[in-house]
Amino acid sequence: KVLTSINQVKKQYDFVIVGGGTAGSVLANRLSENRDVSVLVVEAGDNNVGNVNLEIPFLGVALPGTNVDWNYTTTPQAGFNGRSIPYARGFVLGGSSSINLLSYHRGSDDIWNRWADISGDDGWNWRSIEKYYMKSSRLVPPADGRDVRSYVDPRDHGYGPIEVSVPGFPLPIDDIVLTSAKRLGGRFAFNDDFNGGNFLGIGYMQSTVGEGERSSGATAYLNPVFDRSNLDVLVNTRVTKLINTARPPNSTPALNKVELAQSSNGPRHQVLASKEVILAAGVIGTPQILQLSGVGNKNTLRALGIPSVADLPEVGENLADHPLLANYFEVQSNGTWDDVLRNGDVFGQTMGRWQAERQGLFVDSPGNTVGFFKVPSGSPALRGIQDPSSGSKSPHTELIFVDGFAQFGSVAQPAEGNFVTVLSAVVSPTSRGSVKIVSADPFASPRINPNFFGTNFDVLAMVQAINDAVSFMSAPLWQQVFKPTPFGDLATAKTDAAKADFARLRSVNINHPVGTAKMSAKGGVVDAKLKVKGVDGLRVVDASIFPVIPECHPQALVYIIAERAADLIKSQHRIQ
Numbered sequence: 001k002v003l004t005s006i007n008q009v010k011k012q013y014d015f016v017i018v019g020g021g022t023a024g025s026v027l028a029n030r031l032s033e034n035r036d037v038s039v040l041v042v043e044a045g046d047n048n049v050g051n052v053n054l055e056i057p058f059l060g061v062a063l064p065g066t067n068v069d070w071n072y073t074t075t076p077q078a079g080f081n082g083r084s085i086p087y088a089r090g091f092v093l094g095g096s097s098s099i100n101l102l103s104y105h106r107g108s109d110d111i112w113n114r115w116a117d118i119s120g121d122d123g124w125n126w127r128s129i130e131k132y133y134m135k136s137s138r139l140v141p142p143a144d145g146r147d148v149r150s151y152v153d154p155r156d157h158g159y160g161p162i163e164v165s166v167p168g169f170p171l172p173i174d175d176i177v178l179t180s181a182k183r184l185g186g187r188f189a190f191n192d193d194f195n196g197g198n199f200l201g202i203g204y205m206q207s208t209v210g211e212g213e214r215s216s217g218a219t220a221y222l223n224p225v226f227d228r229s230n231l232d233v234l235v236n237t238r239v240t241k242l243i244n245t246a247r248p249p250n251s252t253p254a255l256n257k258v259e260l261a262q263s264s265n266g267p268r269h270q271v272l273a274s275k276e277v278i279l280a281a282g283v284i285g286t287p288q289i290l291q292l293s294g295v296g297n298k299n300t301l302r303a304l305g306i307p308s309v310a311d312l313p314e315v316g317e318n319l320a321d322h323p324l325l326a327n328y329f330e331v332q333s334n335g336t337w338d339d340v341l342r343n344g345d346v347f348g349q350t351m352g353r354w355q356a357e358r359q360g361l362f363v364d365s366p367g368n369t370v371g372f373f374k375v376p377s378g379s380p381a382l383r384g385i386q387d388p389s390s391g392s393k394s395p396h397t398e399l400i401f402v403d404g405f406a407q408f409g410s411v412a413q414p415a416e417g418n419f420v421t422v423l424s425a426v427v428s429p430t431s432r433g434s435v436k437i438v439s440a441d442p443f444a445s446p447r448i449n450p451n452f453f454g455t456n457f458d459v460l461a462m463v464q465a466i467n468d469a470v471s472f473m474s475a476p477l478w479q480q481v482f483k484p485t486p487f488g489d490l491a492t493a494k495t496d497a498a499k500a501d502f503a504r505l506r507s508v509n510i511n512h513p514v515g516t517a518k519m520s521a522k523g524g525v526v527d528a529k530l531k532v533k534g535v536d537g538l539r540v541v542d543a544s545i546f547p548v549i550p551e552c553h554p555q556a557l558v559y560i561i562a563e564r565a566a567d568l569i570k571s572q573h574r575i576q
């Protein structure tokens, strides 16, 4: 059941899951399948149920900055000309899967095989995780029910609760993108299903949408089991730190007790997890809680007055994210959705259609088609460095094709005109940043420094992506109808140097941070079973354990690791 007051919580559960987000929702469901096992989920944000804004795929873009977002801001980013940018994270049941842009990709087989190498555990390789991928999601028809068998391969999909579909409201540019890919081949070749292991080429976006609504960790895993008597879900409550229960005090620390609070100066409560605490507080919350609990770099923590419990200097390090840039093209067609955002009547009609029948533009997140590309060998981006991608089927860059003016960054939609936006991203960045607490106050935001464009590779790969966008948009089919011409900063950036300046001036992020509690056989924060090194009773299961940033949208990987973690936990505690 869902609890709203800290006073309704018991003193002890078998498992306490910190964070009812993407991974937390999976764990809550799987661990409470056995009714003899008691589970408490503690979520800082509110219940997702009843918030219709979370359900409408197209309006996901409007959720960051609202009350379902933690509303973090980065430190000034040198690579972005000193700009700080908003850093969205879900603050609601379902976590970031409740506010994300829904793209669903498990990445190439290279990614998983690399994880297996780094962790020293073949249980993370592509073949082994297949069953968890199959268990977490399933392909469902697009909202309009049309036959899409030539655009998706059902054999690459499973039977799990997360619903995945291709766009349910085809737009005029979709056909141009996909047919151009089929005709052009080469680096722009058509890919019939990115979830098949090869992650290069251009194809339909796959998204966590079922029957025109968002499918999230909350809707698929958590909401359906709210009524289990052995599962308590406490909302609007923060875990402020973990408490060491080890006796005598010089034995291995055991961090299996949580401290909770509903406001910064409100009373603190303690709850014991007789088996384990599982941190699933995400890439910011997890390293924050670890550091508040004395797990991290002991010198930095001592300076903040926090006694060291385990000296793990990599806690909060290795933050990696995908920088994103909006490339705008003005087009000679009124077949874009620009007027939906400009004209209240058209917006109202579109919303009415979604409300009445779950059809129309709002059934999809903006961006029906997508491409993933290698930076050509010999490119200046790769000069003098080891190729950072996971392998031959893994890209360096991404392009998302949006049938209208999609505001990602500081340039607002012009009052007139029709546009196509090509969002470019660097998906194998080599920059690494950090998440560090700045005080022992659990309600103070940590210092978030993703270090965007901290390396030459990242900037030069973005320049390559801009060039690919311009080159693809000059394909013959585009010229027949849409006749796209670069607009704004893109139009004036003629040289590669000017494109790099444009990237530094306008880039933001695609909200894919990972890595702040890295899994590794050597060093790192957690071992291959996701247990925090040097302490007992504590595991991390969320995007912070990713050993390297995957060259894809990360949510599918979070569902997969959470499904495997549930099995690892059940097996250790002999739970059927």
Ligand SMILES: Cc1cc2nc3c(=O)[nH]c(=O)nc-3n(C[C@H](O)[C@H](O)[C@H](O)COP(=O)(O)OP(=O)(O)OC[C@H]3O[C@@H](n4cnc5c(N)ncnc54)[C@H](O)[C@@H]3O)c2cc1C
Pocket: 018, 019, 020, 021, 022, 023, 024, 042, 043, 044, 045, 064, 088, 089, 090, 091, 092, 093, 094, 095, 096, 097, 099, 100, 101, 102, 103, 104, 105, 237, 238, 239, 240, 280, 281, 282, 283, 285, 286, 289, 510, 511, 512, 513, 541, 542, 543, 544, 552, 553, 554, 555, 556, 558
């Ligand atoms: C705006 C946006 C767009 C994105 N778009 C995509 C996309 O299109 N495709 C894709 O694959 N990925 C996308 N992502 C990324 C993806 O959603 C995340 O990688 C993934 O959901 C992270 O899962 P998680 O379990 O690690 O963390 P989360 O889902 O963020 O869960 C962490 C939970 O812990 C809670 N929490 C944190 N601290 C505390 C505390 N102290 N006490 C109690 N609770 C706490 C949080 O409120 C949250 O509910 C996007 C993310 C965002 C924010």
